[in-house]
Amino acid sequence: MKYRYAGNSGFKISEITYGNWLTHGSQVENDVATACVRAALDAGITSFDTADVYANTVAESVLGEALKGERRESLEIFTKVFNAIGPKGPNDVGLSRKHIMEGINGSLQRLQTDYVDIYQAHRYDYETPLEETMQAFADIVRQGKALYIGVSEWTSEQLREAHQLARQLGIQLVTNQPQYSALWRVIEEKIVPTSEELGISQIVFSPVAQGVLTGKYKPGEPYPEGSRATDSKGGASMIKNTLAQEETLVAVQKLQPIADEAGLSMVQLSLAWVLHNPNVASAIIGASRPEQVAENVKAIEKPLSDDLWDAVNETLAGVAVTDAERTYQMSPKQRPGTN
Template structure:
């Protein structure tokens, strides 16, 4: 496993982050989830990402149990705050001081740790003054409950404003967690340049486009049984944008490229996002432990410029590049 610095900080994280969105506490049984975490540790992965909103706090609980007994100093544990949790009362969502302060305590309890390495604003909150949010994060850092602060799916302008306030308050934003893949490139035009200028890295989610880039979905054919596209707990909805024959046909054109590189299509998609120097880590999920080692092999892979061009030619206009697609809900749901 290779490691990269996270933003303009001294924190190193593994190039592959194990994430438990859509799996732990919902799609897979807890014993299988624990096996996946063990497989991640065996593969050299030290970085684990979750959020309080995943499975309405259950994902954090499962991860905390799975990591119990591990040397805490050897791990980087990330979580997030914003989404509605618990009974979803009127203060159970957003980035108000009240919700942030209560949420960090709940996350630490479920994760069975005294601190998280990175605490992230899961979305931008238009209903809370940014000054209030950043002051709460500053206090959490000073209390030692979080070592670093990051954001997720913030626009370049929002990152700039948050970064300026953080600097005034004596801490820094070091990361952004956006969706990024061969098919979803909306961060490239604005978010990545702003992040490079300000000293933030990307920790990207869905590098396989919810599994479409693995090549297992074929044009004109039904989705395999048990796949994400058949999951009625949320997976099918997330993947639906890519389940078009033109996209699936374009993805199949990647297979000979992966073969020439000596990689599976899944490994190729993860290695592709890691070629972007502003990406510190790619988040990988798993529903079976054997998937972990296979996908973790994408770490350290170098894709030559000629091969990168072949990928661009295969995907072509299928990729979404509009920066306006980076957005947070205008109001809390």
């Protein structure tokens, strides 16, 4: 395994992070989830990402149980707060001091740990003053319940304001967690330059565009049975509406010769592509079978050359989503489920 710094800090995370967004507590049984976590550890992955909202807190519990007995100092554990959890009452959502403080305590209990390495704001909360949010995060860091602070899908302006407040409060905002892949490049115009300036890294999710970049979705053919595009609980609407348009699927099929030239599978090519961006500290992978983990990690063995990176971009030109304005649509203007 290789490691990269999280932002402008001395903290290193593995280039591949194991995440359990759409699997643990929902799509796969707990014993399979545990086997996948063990496979990640065996492959050298030390960074693990989850969130309290995944499977309405169950995913955190599954991950905590799977990591039980491991040397805590040898792991990097990230979780998130914002979305509605539990009975989803008016204070069970958002980035108010109340929800953040209760959120970290619940997450630590479920993860069976005294602290998380990065505590992340899952989205931006337009209903809570940012000063309140950042003060709560600062208090959590000072209490030793989190070592660093991160965010997810924030705009460049929000990153800049939060970074300034973090410095004033004496804490480190080190990461942003956006969606990023060869098909979803909306962070490149504004988020990445701002992050590079401020010393913030990206920990990216959906580097394989939720399976579209595997090439398993064939143009003109029905979606494979059991695939994410057929699972209403697994992001099917996002795949169908944004990433799995017919012209996109045609272009993706043309990536196979590039993958062959690089000596990589299509999944490995996709991971190598995102890791080619120096502002990316880590790419998050998920798995429904243990063998998938070891295969995906091989992506770090063969860094993508500039020529092959360009070849991927040229192949997907016209179908990759690059509109920076999409970053302004990621956080809801009102807290979900409370109106």
